[in-house]
Amino acid sequence: MGLDFWITSFVVTATPGSGALFTIAAGLSRGVRMGQLAAVGCALGALPHLVLALSGTAAVLAASPVAFEVMKWLGVGYLLYMAWGTWHQRGVLAPGLEDGERSSSAGRTIGGAVLVNLLNPKLTLFFFVFLPMFVDPASPGATVRMAMLGAAFMVVTLVVFGIYGACAAWLRSYVVGKPGVMGRIGQVFGLSFVALAMLLAFTPR
Template sequence: MTLSFLLTSLIVVASPGTGVLYTLAVALAQGSRASIAAAFGCTLGIVPQMVGAMLGLAAILHTSALAFAALKWCGVAYLLYMAWQALRDKGALAIAAQPSAKSQRRVIVTAILINILNPKLSIFFLAFLPQFIAADEPHPAARLLELSAVFMAMTFGVFALYGLFAAAVRDRVISRPAVIAWLRRSFAAGFAALGVRLALSER
């Protein structure tokens, strides 16, 4: 495991994106346990992308305009749906004094869907991880799995830290209706902006 891989992965994972935004929103809405669930769900959502890259799905998305567009617009629709949910204070982003086990399952499922419906993530795995596999590597598939596992562990760790930090200030937030309304609009705008960015993205 090279230092360049670890540093590059950390930059990629820590950069603000859909998963980070979702984890922060859930942490403020439902607290620390839900934020860990969101981090776990975002990490699980990497698995299909990793498997897709290994099976060549990412290559298909890269070369097929129709396949890429279909998955992209599903992702755009879901992000806009998340924006609407944030505005309405519904679903996994609803403010809850005592989150239930059912709500945490919803948080995990939503986080998984956020990553699955992002075609750029599959292409990222296809383009990023192979750079750190030597041409003479005797077991490239095993090496890819190793790199993916480290990337997933870093994703969970960084997202969990984001979530726990947000959850730490949650009590100060939910006691102020004006702040909650501002955050709800901010998160809705953030999801909508990410949806627009995905809509404008090319293969």
């Protein structure tokens, strides 16, 4: 794994997107633990896309307008659902929960983070294009090496998003208990998810 791979992976993961936004919202509303769990969920959400890319299914997705559109609009719908929830301070941006509710909240946070990445068809196509840049698909053992690169990319995602979640949790003390501030933050996150949904909706195959 050369330096160019690590730099590219860092730039891609550090660029704000739906996963980063979800992680920041989780850390901001519920603290560092939920922020880290969201980061884990986002990293896990990339795994199915990696499997699709390695199995060749990504090529089918790229060649099939119907498959791509179905996956894309499911992603758009979920982002709009996230927008509605954060605007009304529900879901990932809901206030911190009592001890008895934290276990189920952790599961919902991880599940939501997985869905954010899982329903993004661009991630499958990204792996399909990204990995062959660093490994010749025709060389012996190429699939294993690409799987290792994909796993390394997921680790970078986990670390970068974990930092996002921790920083958001640090800012939490300045906004918790201030309904007016939280309301405005919820609106900003809601509009951001709408913007991401629009970008995904107009993404060509």
